[in-house]
Amino acid sequence: MAEQDVIITEVALRDGSHAIGHQFTVDQVVQLSKALDDANVPYIEVAHGDGLAGSSLQYGLSKTDEMALIEAAASVCNNAKIAVLLLPGIGTVQELKQAANIGAEMARVATHVTEADVSSQHIAMAKDLGMETVGFLMMAHMAPVKKLVEQAKLMESYGADTVYVVDSAGALLPHEVKARIRALRENLQINIGFHGHNNLSLAMANTLAAIEEGATRIDGSVRCLGAGAGNTQTEVLVSVLDRLGIKTGIDLYKMMDLSEDIAAQILQKPQEITKDSLVLGYAGVYSSFLLHAQKAAKQFGVDSRDILIELGKRRVVGGQEDMIVDVAAEIVKKNTAVM
Amino acid sequence: MTKMKVGIIGSGNIGTDLMLKLQQTDVLELTAMIGIDPESDGLKRAKELGYKTFDNGIEGFMEQPELADILFDATSAKAHAYHSKVLRDVGKKVLDLTPAAIGPFVVPPVNLGEHMDEKNINMITCGGQATIPVVKAVSNICTVEYAEIVATISSKSAGPGTRANIDEFTETTSRGIEEIGGAKKGKAIIILNPAEPPILMRDTVYCLVEGAAMDEKAVKQSIQDMVAAVQQYVPGYRMRTEPIIDGNKVTVFLEVEGAGDYLPKYSGNLDIMTSSAVKVAEEMAKHQLKQKV
Numbered sequence: 001m002a003e004q005d006v007i008i009t010e011v012a013l014r015d016g017s018h019a020i021g022h023q024f025t026v027d028q029v030v031q032l033s034k035a036l037d038d039a040n041v042p043y044i045e046v047a048h049g050d051g052l053a054g055s056s057l058q059y060g061l062s063k064t065d066e067m068a069l070i071e072a073a074a075s076v077c078n079n080a081k082i083a084v085l086l087l088p089g090i091g092t093v094q095e096l097k098q099a100a101n102i103g104a105e106m107a108r109v110a111t112h113v114t115e116a117d118v119s120s121q122h123i124a125m126a127k128d129l130g131m132e133t134v135g136f137l138m139m140a141h142m143a144p145v146k147k148l149v150e151q152a153k154l155m156e157s158y159g160a161d162t163v164y165v166v167d168s169a170g171a172l173l174p175h176e177v178k179a180r181i182r183a184l185r186e187n188l189q190i191n192i193g194f195h196g197h198n199n200l201s202l203a204m205a206n207t208l209a210a211i212e213e214g215a216t217r218i219d220g221s222v223r224c225l226g227a228g229a230g231n232t233q234t235e236v237l238v239s240v241l242d243r244l245g246i247k248t249g250i251d252l253y254k255m256m257d258l259s260e261d262i263a264a265q266i267l268q269k270p271q272e273i274t275k276d277s278l279v280l281g282y283a284g285v286y287s288s289f290l291l292h293a294q295k296a297a298k299q300f301g302v303d304s305r306d307i308l309i310e311l312g313k314r315r316v317v318g319g320q321e322d323m324i325v326d327v328a329a330e331i332v333k334k335n336t337a338v339m
Numbered sequence: 340m341t342k343m344k345v346g347i348i349g350s351g352n353i354g355t356d357l358m359l360k361l362q363q364t365d366v367l368e369l370t371a372m373i374g375i376d377p378e379s380d381g382l383k384r385a386k387e388l389g390y391k392t393f394d395n396g397i398e399g400f401m402e403q404p405e406l407a408d409i410l411f412d413a414t415s416a417k418a419h420a421y422h423s424k425v426l427r428d429v430g431k432k433v434l435d436l437t438p439a440a441i442g443p444f445v446v447p448p449v450n451l452g453e454h455m456d457e458k459n460i461n462m463i464t465c466g467g468q469a470t471i472p473v474v475k476a477v478s479n480i481c482t483v484e485y486a487e488i489v490a491t492i493s494s495k496s497a498g499p500g501t502r503a504n505i506d507e508f509t510e511t512t513s514r515g516i517e518e519i520g521g522a523k524k525g526k527a528i529i530i531l532n533p534a535e536p537p538i539l540m541r542d543t544v545y546c547l548v549e550g551a552a553m554d555e556k557a558v559k560q561s562i563q564d565m566v567a568a569v570q571q572y573v574p575g576y577r578m579r580t581e582p583i584i585d586g587n588k589v590t591v592f593l594e595v596e597g598a599g600d601y602l603p604k605y606s607g608n609l610d611i612m613t614s615s616a617v618k619v620a621e622e623m624a625k626h627q628l629k630q631k632v
Binding site: 056088090093112114117118120122315319320326 | 502580583
């Protein structure tokens with residue numbers, strides 16, 4: 001493997017699941033994984049958007065069983081390792097074992113930024129299974145730096161090899177990312193990572209700020225194939241880092257080609273910052289709420305932005321998709337009362 | 340009226356809330372509070388209220404086993420496995436509020452009658468107590484192919500036991516949805532929300548029913564009747580909106596506000612556990628007293 005200053009995890013086959021309503025097919029996963037492996041991408045995350053066992057009425061049913069997708073991806077990769085995401089409360093150690101059995105080598109255990117203690121069981125199990133283990137602190141904009149450090153230290157104490165600052169809402173500003181990564185760097189011995197969303201067009205700026213402060217693990221989604229407006233665009237990030245003299249070991253031309261030839265074909269429409277994805281970042285709402293809010297807006301005849309802003313006000317956390325319909329119904333009730 | 344004597348094992352939040360609830364019932368007589376920490380608020384309050392207290396755990400109680408015929412166990416799954424064995428040997432009944440799942444699952448308005456003579460009854464989980472009645476209400480009318488529940492509770496109301504073993508919640512609740520709720524397949528999700536002030540417990544139930552033609556009116560009525568039955572022993576249990584029926588999918592949004600006895604009102608998740616357990620004990624006591632006559 002080529003020399004690496006920053007280690008990239010490609011999340012399109014997990015985070016991108018949100019963008020296409022969890023409709024990945026084995027064929028798409030095989031094509032993209034093969035090409036990513038060939039381009040020297042070190043880690044490829046594969047799972048339902050909400051992690052293992054995320055297939056549900058709450059989040060959307062998977063078209064293809066994620067275990068079949070994980071197995072297919074693992075079978076075509078020579079060097080790239082397959083990562084899986086697990087949200088305690090949704091998935092359990094049973095699914096983690098199953099994924100490890102069919103070739104997943106990295107476990108990313110995700111909790112809300114203030115709830116790290118629900119991850120101890122899963123981080124410990126991942127270590128027992130011989131997996132590289134990441135603690136994933138989601139909605140990092142919702143907690144002060146001190147709280148984030150305390151929670152990251154918990155994950156470190158459970159045995160995580162890396163802790164990520166996860167900007168699930170794409171709401172963090174570059175100086176906020178800097179403060180968070182710096183504080184973790186000062187207080188933790190393990191690797192620090194950053195996962196951004198481009199809802200405020202800041203994914204790249206935030207990623208660079210994180211790297212400047214010492215983050216060495218970075219998530220990207222090729223062609224922005226991720227929730228909301230997508231993540232830091234992997235092929236662009238690889239180019240920018242190359243210009244900065246920061247090595248990722250990834251083949252830039254191959255990355256550009258697979259973006260154009262494979263990822264763009266998977267996206268039902270090109271990723272752009274629409275008014276709804278912008279509002280996700282502006283209001284600080286979990287990026288996977290996007291399609292659900294649009295659907296509820298249509299169903300109840302209300303403005304999707306009103307739903308998202310209200311969800312932000314209520315400090316709804318990741319996974320609370322059932323609140324979307326609830327809030328939409330309340331807005332209708334309120335509007336009718338005013339009339 | 341003759342009362343059935345009961346005791347509580349565990350002097351934490353749940354045990355103490357049970358103690359306050361048991362003061363309000365007329366078929367149960369609380370006699371003893373069994374803990375292991377003499378400094379715990381629960382044991383101190385129990386002493387003040389005039390109950391017999393033990394700070395050396397089940398061993399203390401076993402010296403005076405005549406104090407109670409039904410015991411509530413609000414400790415941990417591990418401790419319960421031991422308590423269950425010891426109490427079974429002396430013929431006591433135990434209502435298990437831990438996730439140990441030794442005895443059969445009980446949700447009062449669904450299957451309480453079937454287990455009146457059991458020695459050990461398990462109360463499943465808070466999410467199970469809140470949602471299984473609704474699944475059952477739907478499966479009473481149609482075949483439920485799949486039921487999924489999402490329980491959202493305030494971070495403050497999730498204790499260290501729940502947090503360290505969150506998989507037990509999803510696994511036990513899923514099993515309860517199938518075994519007691521009557522769904523062919525069950526799934527449970529739990530979410531912790533740290534918002535301040537703490538949110539009330541919220542539960543969403545989704546059921547996918549077999550066949551295209553659902554008797555919507557009958558399904559809605561069945562759900563309403565079931566919610567009313569739960570309200571009999573958990574007054575703060577309610578639907579946030581009418582059930583939503585969309586094709587073969589039934590969605591019900593619930594909210595559980597606690598009674599605020601010992602635990603704050605936002606912890607409806609804990610309240611529904613203690614209220615359900617008291618309800619089970621009351622029915623068992625009535626059943627047993629009737630047999631004696």
